[in-house]
Structure formats: C-alpha cells, structure tokens
Amino acid sequence: MKNKYDVIVIGSGCGGAAAAALLSSLGNKTLLVEKSRRIGGRTATYEKKGFKLDHGHVLMRSQKGPHGEVLRLAKCKDLIPPFSVCRNWAVKSIIADKPLEIRQNVYSYVLSSKGRQQLGAFGFTPMELANMVRWNLVRRTMPEKKIRRYDHVDMHSYMKNYIDNKYISAFYGGLAVVLFGALDKETSAGESIRMSQAGFKDFLNMGYPVTGEGISAIPKSFIRAAERYGADVELGCPVKNVVVENGKAKGVRINGETIWADSVVSNIGVRETVDKLVGPEHFDSVYVNRIRNLKYSYGGVSLKFALDKWVTPWVWGGVMPDKIENINQDLLDGKVPDTLPMMYISPSKLDPALAPPGKQVLSVISGAPISKNGNGDMDWDLVAAKLKKQVEDFFPGIAESTVFCDVSTPKDISKSTGRAYGDAIGVSQTIDQVGMLRPSKVSPIQGLYYVGADVGRGNVASELASESAISLYRRFKKKQNLLNRFISK
Ligand SMILES: Cc1cc2nc3c(=O)[nH]c(=O)nc-3n(C[C@H](O)[C@H](O)[C@H](O)COP(=O)(O)OP(=O)(O)OC[C@H]3O[C@@H](n4cnc5c(N)ncnc54)[C@H](O)[C@@H]3O)c2cc1C
Known part of the structure; x- marks a missing residue:
C-alpha cells in the first residue's frame, strides 16, 4: 500500500470490486480496501469441512448483463467465468397451490x-x-x-x-x-x-459460475481485472473514516495512517458512509435526513445445507405462495405463517468442485421485511426455524443426511458487512425511490462517490451493484476525455 492514489475504493462487494476494475482500467492508480479477509461482501463464498458455501444465494445473468459488461468494458473478457445456465436445469416449484416440475431443457418442456x-x-x-x-x-x-x-x-x-x-x-x-x-x-x-x-x-x-469458487467468482474476476491494471488490493483492512477537508474528500484513515487520494469511492452503503465513515456534520442536514429515511429491501434468511449424499436431483426452484402480504403480516405479528416464499439452488449439482465427491450442497433462501418500523426488529429466528421445517417437507430425507446447516440472517449480514439492518439487496426500488428519487452515486462532498446496490438503477440485486460501477466509470471516462482534450489544445 502506497500513501497516495488517484482512487481509493472502500469495500469489495460486487459494486466496489467492479469499480476497482473499471477505474483502474482507465489508468487511475487504484487501491481497494476491504475490512473482511474475504472478497465479495454479500457475494462472498466460504469453505467449511470440504464444502464451499455462498454467503448469500445468488443467481444472475451469466455473461450477459452488467457483470459481464464490467469485464467487457475493462477489456478483460477472458476473465468472465464460465456459467451453467438455468434453461437446462431440473426445476421443482410450487406456485400458489400448484406444483411445476421441469426435468428437461425449458424449450422442449414447453x-x-x-x-x-x-x-x-x-x-x-x-x-x-x-x-x-x-x-x-x-x-x-x-x-x-x-x-x-x-x-x-x-x-x-x-x-x-x-x-x-x-x-x-x-x-x-x-x-x-x-x-x-x-x-x-x-x-x-x-x-x-x-x-x-x-x-x-x-x-x-x-446461471451460476462453475469455477470452483462459488458465486464469489464474480467479484474475484473483477479483482483479477483490477490487479491486471496494477491496482493494490488490501484485505482485512477496515477504513476508519474518510478524510474530508474544506468540503472535499482527501483520502481515508486506516490503522492510524492517512492514505491520500483524489477520489474516494465507497461501497459500504450510502447511509453507512454518511453516518459512519464521513460523519453527518460534513453534510447538509436535509441530505442527512433524506439518507437516514431511505427504505431498504427485505432481509434474507439463508440456509446452507451440507449433505452427506445426494438428497435431491432438483437444481433450482422454490415456493411462491399466494398473498405474500398476509405472510409478512403474520411474521411482523410474531406468528408462524403456513408457508414462506422460498427459493433454492443446488450449486454442487452445477459445479461438483463445491462439495466432496458424492455429497451435496443445497442453499435455500426466504425473505421478509427487515422490520415493523424501520429499526430492524423482525424475529429472524422465527423465519429461520419455519424455513428449515418447510425445506424438510419439500425435500424428504434431508434432515437425516445433513452434516451441518449454516443459517445466515440479516443480523449476520449486518455483522459481516457493517450494513445497519443487514438488508439482502440495498435501497429498495419502491415507487418513491427510483428514477430522480434514487440516491445519486455522486455525493455532495467533492471527490466522494458511492457504488453498490444502494445506488444502482434499472437492474436487480447484485447486478444493481455492477451497474452502479459502470455508471461511475462512464462519468470518470467522460471527465478524463474532456481533460485530455483540454490538455492537447
Ligand atoms: C441471502 C441473500 C440472497 C441473495 N440472492 C441474490 C440473488 O439470487 N441474485 C442476486 O443478484 N443478488 C442476490 N443477493 C443480493 C446481492 O448479494 C447484493 O445486492 C449485492 O451483493 C450487494 O453488493 P454491494 O456491492 O452493494 O455491497 P456488499 O456486498 O454489501 O459489499 C460491501 C463491502 O464493503 C465492506 N466494508 C464495509 N465496511 C467497510 C470498511 N469500513 N472498510 C472496508 N470495507 C468495508 C464489506 O465487508 C463488504 O465486503 C442476495 C443477498 C442475500 C443476503
């Protein structure tokens, strides 16, 4: 790590990793700092007892969409990971009260x-x-x-x-x-x-990447692109605060040292950047109130089953119950609903490198509003217990074959990423938070930018994060082109 950079990116979620790849590809001397020892934030993957498990549960438009676009724009197409795509997967779902089972290619099924x-x-x-x-x-x-x-x-x-x-x-x-x-x-x-x-x-x-790295193959491929352009990447390195002088971001404080930069790009969340890294005193109070009143997506409860044998041939699917608002209301009232919405995927069916031979990984998620009144008071243990029971009914025999089942709730997401409520996606795309009403990636502080799902547009979930980095890249590129034209005159 040097003591001066053109750009410092804080956080290695999809948004931060993509920003590091794209901004370094423009010739900016870039540093990416991540507080965790793992790359990827909510798209990180970890290893336990020979199984590789995703922190969240992520399906995305493989080579297409913003993830692929990041690597195409950074001229690192060769780093796009290979994917298994869903049109060929065996699917079992229940929609309202009707089962839907597809065992073959979707086109021939129809x-x-x-x-x-x-x-x-x-x-x-x-x-x-x-x-x-x-x-x-x-x-x-x-x-x-x-x-x-x-x-x-x-x-x-x-x-x-x-x-x-x-x-x-x-x-x-x-x-x-x-x-x-x-x-x-x-x-x-x-x-x-x-x-x-x-x-x-x-x-x-x-689809799902099949490189043996689980879903973290996406942010890791962005980091590889950044490193190809000479970016420094420091893991296990939390930023204490962003240094702001005279209304301009000047760098970051890490382990008691200041690392200087012309631009600071924060991936840790808009609200967390304002309240924790910069300090509300540096912003106009109207802006601070607006940011503090943002609404967030549902929180996700994720169950990761490590199984000692193949329990199910189904790769993907879920349960889409009727009248989800009634289910939410039950949960908010502390009652156990009859059914939870759920989605599952068996990553090891797609990439055998994710489990020891003959064993299976099954990942299941459900989601619910993060709270009754915006302060993260949902009873996640209740959601997790009901989800586990539902999975046991959906996949008979799973309980007897479980080596371990890791449970991750918004409380865990909050602890690992530092996000206030551990929401699964980011600032929600509700009717009052899209278009002109969405928080901008350009902060009111000169030289301070945001990337991540909080500020992404026109996409969903992790793809919002990559889209936000692409949009910031276009802004930097335009500025650099203007500057170059001015210099050459
Ligand atoms: C259970 C679950 C299921 C999901 N399913 C899907 C899905 O199927 N498809 C899909 O596309 N998306 C899915 N998502 C959503 C997706 O994972 C997120 O929207 C996306 O990963 C958000 O990326 P991000 O870049 O905004 O931020 P994050 O991933 O939150 O990254 C922020 C990073 O900043 C780091 N950080 C925080 N504070 C500091 C600091 N002070 N210093 C340095 N680093 C710091 C954190 O450690 C973290 O690595 C799911 C999420 C969950 C939780």
Missing part, C-alpha cells in the same frame, strides 16, 4: 405433452392467455421514455390493468420478492418493465 399438461393445470382461460401475450408484447417493446412514466406506479396495479389471475398474481408477487426484495404493491413497475425486457433477452441465460 413443447412436450407433459409440459402442456402441467401448464394447462393452471387453468388459464383463452382470454387470460390472450391478455398475457398482449401484456408481454407491450412490456417487451416499450421504449425507455415511456417506461419512465411507470417508475412511480406499482407493479401490482400495472399488472392488474392486463390480467387478474391468482397464479399470475402469485408468480408476479413472488418475483417482486425474489428480484426486488419488496411487495409488488410497493415495487416500481418501471423497474420491473426494465427487468422484464432484460429477462425476455436473458432470462434463460441466468
């Missing part, structure tokens, strides 16, 4: 008699099917200018204009929880249309 029979059991009327086609066509072809008009309309009301069917509602409601970590009645329809457009192109390319 054409098969079994596929037609299962889909037919959902009982769509010809009018509903026609409306679904119309709705899909409208979303697929909607130009960005028109999508913006839906930014402050909720997903639920938008869908109801086209179709009112219990199974589609359950699916769409479940999708809002999985993709946006919020109810469809709160989530921006504009953001969901952007995601549908990406989904029409890339949904069947969603």
